[in-house]
Amino acid sequence: MGAWKSGGWKSGGWKPGGWKSGGWKPGGWKPGGWKPRLHRQNPPPRVEEKAVKLRYLLQSAEADIVCVDAVSNRRLIFATTPKTPNHDKINPDIIHNSPTMEENRAQAYLELIHTLLNCPNGSEPQILQDNSELLDVEFLETCELVAEKMAQQGGQNGADFLRNLIGQLSQLIDINDGDNSVGENAQEYANFILELLQAEDGSNSNTAVIHPMLAERQHLLNARFSEILEQVLQRLIGGENAQTIESIVSLVEDLTINISNFSGGNRANNIEIAIAAYQLVLNNRQPGSEKFAQTQNNLAAAYITRIKDSRAENVEMAIALYGAALTVYTVEAFPEDWAMAQNNLAAAYANRINDSRAENIDRAIAFFEAALTVRTPEQFPEDWAMIQYNLGNAHNDRINGSRDENIAKARSFYEAALTVYTREDFPEYWAMIQKKLANA
Numbered sequence: 001m002g003a004w005k006s007g008g009w010k011s012g013g014w015k016p017g018g019w020k021s022g023g024w025k026p027g028g029w030k031p032g033g034w035k036p037r038l039h040r041q042n043p044p045p046r047v048e049e050k051a052v053k054l055r056y057l058l059q060s061a062e063a064d065i066v067c068v069d070a071v072s073n074r075r076l077i078f079a080t081t082p083k084t085p086n087h088d089k090i091n092p093d094i095i096h097n098s099p100t101m102e103e104n105r106a107q108a109y110l111e112l113i114h115t116l117l118n119c120p121n122g123s124e125p126q127i128l129q130d131n132s133e134l135l136d137v138e139f140l141e142t143c144e145l146v147a148e149k150m151a152q153q154g155g156q157n158g159a160d161f162l163r164n165l166i167g168q169l170s171q172l173i174d175i176n177d178g179d180n181s182v183g184e185n186a187q188e189y190a191n192f193i194l195e196l197l198q199a200e201d202g203s204n205s206n207t208a209v210i211h212p213m214l215a216e217r218q219h220l221l222n223a224r225f226s227e228i229l230e231q232v233l234q235r236l237i238g239g240e241n242a243q244t245i246e247s248i249v250s251l252v253e254d255l256t257i258n259i260s261n262f263s264g265g266n267r268a269n270n271i272e273i274a275i276a277a278y279q280l281v282l283n284n285r286q287p288g289s290e291k292f293a294q295t296q297n298n299l300a301a302a303y304i305t306r307i308k309d310s311r312a313e314n315v316e317m318a319i320a321l322y323g324a325a326l327t328v329y330t331v332e333a334f335p336e337d338w339a340m341a342q343n344n345l346a347a348a349y350a351n352r353i354n355d356s357r358a359e360n361i362d363r364a365i366a367f368f369e370a371a372l373t374v375r376t377p378e379q380f381p382e383d384w385a386m387i388q389y390n391l392g393n394a395h396n397d398r399i400n401g402s403r404d405e406n407i408a409k410a411r412s413f414y415e416a417a418l419t420v421y422t423r424e425d426f427p428e429y430w431a432m433i434q435k436k437l438a439n440a
Contacts (some may be wrong), residue, residue, distance in 0.1 A: 108134055109142040116165070117158055128169075140166050141185060144219070163219030167266050170222045189228035192220055197236075197251050205254040211262055218265035226276035233280055246291075249284045252277060253295060260302055268307040275302045290337075293328035296321045297341060304348060312353040319348045331374070339374035342367045343387060350394060358399035365394045377420070385420035388413045389433060396440060411440050 112131050116124055128135065143162045151159040196213060203209035214221065233252055237245045260274035278299035285292045300321035306314040322345040329337040346367030352360040368391050375383040392413035398406040414433050421429040 105134075105138070106142065109139050110146070112139070113143060113146050113162065117161065124165075135169060137185070140169060147219075164266075166219050167222050167269060170224060185224070186228055186231075189220055189225055190232050192217055193225070193229055193232050196255050197248075200251050200254045200258070205258065207258060207261070210255070210258040211264075214259065214262045215264045218262075221259070221262075221265045221273060222269050223272065226273050229273075229277060230280055233284075237284065245284065249281055250291075253281045253298070256281070257298065260298075260305075271302055271306050272308060275299065275306065278302060288328060290328060290334070293325040293337070296325040297329075297337075297344065300325070300344065300348070304344075304351070315348055315352050316354060319345065319352070322348060335374045339371040339383075342371035343375075343383075343390070346371065346390065346394075350390070350397075361394055361398050362400055365391065365398070368394065381420050385417045388417035389421070389429070392417065392433075392436065396436070407440050411437060414440070 112127075112134055115127055119127055143166050147159040147162040147166075150156070150162070196210065199209050199213060229252070233248070236248050240248070256274050256277040259270055259277070262270055278295055281295045282292065282299065285295060300318040303314045303318040303321065322341055326338065326341050326345070328334070329341050331338045346364040349360045349364040349367065368387050371387055372384065374380075375387060377384045392410045395406045395410035395413060414437050418430065418433055420426075421433060423430045
């Protein structure tokens, strides 16, 4: 079954022509229509005051970052360092005077962070379990403050470690506790989302612009991002005309595509964000329209690559969405999109877990062959070659029919793909197919 790894149907199964992210016109959304901060009336001061207190605790204790390896290069040491020589690590007793209850908890957060930064690799889960009473939203905010300070002082390894920890713990902690949606944390997400949307608009959805922005704040790519994105979208489109709403919704879809293709951060989180965002886009598009089908196709692609939940159910959802898109993408009205959906549906059946494996492969072959009626070698040589390769894989895996005939057909399709995937132009694909031929 190794035939159906990522190379089996490649991202080219729904490559840029398949994603079809367009639909908005530059300038259709004017950034001035939404100021780059969430507006709020009389916000509760708790989160803001706490952030100031923690910054004061860090600064008043002269907390520095000591560039000393702990157990590995994975992190740098966070410690209090007096201005004396020859001290690599000092006990982080950074709270002075008579602490309040809140300050006691802040000190506990900082001590837990110090322990995590200095513990041997692999011991973090037990440490977190032993201190589960400290794992709340404020702890995540403290981690972010410490990570920010570490990054400023050259401790990028430690900052990355803490931000990765934030991403993982945020899935387990109820970050809605205490109505933080109007607090500093929510505002940080909202500002980030607005910056991304403006960059999508200004760069014409240029990956070279968007992906570095995502990499810089990848710790924000979690479930909270999806929640705030919904709030931001509703505020952006509120009271706008249909054309402006469509422009904004298309920007959100463009951003979602870039997040889905982003290789940094937590891949599972990125896909979950994409699924939630595509659903938001669908909720704001006319059912049965071309763009509605476009988003169904993109949402299906996200389910195919989904890591969380049942693999079988994810593939079934993708199949249903591709099928729904085909009710709009007819061969007469949208031949290229129809062929794209046929190819994607074929790839989904090739990966299907439910029902008969033999029947799933045969259905995949039928969908691939249907796509070839539009994707001819003359008009779409690379797409044609991709399907030839996919058909080679399908026949190589085929259960029904004669094994010898299936292998012979597989070799024929692989060789056809090589007429386009030459060693000079596509060395990686060429080498992959050569290996398939050697094993067929």
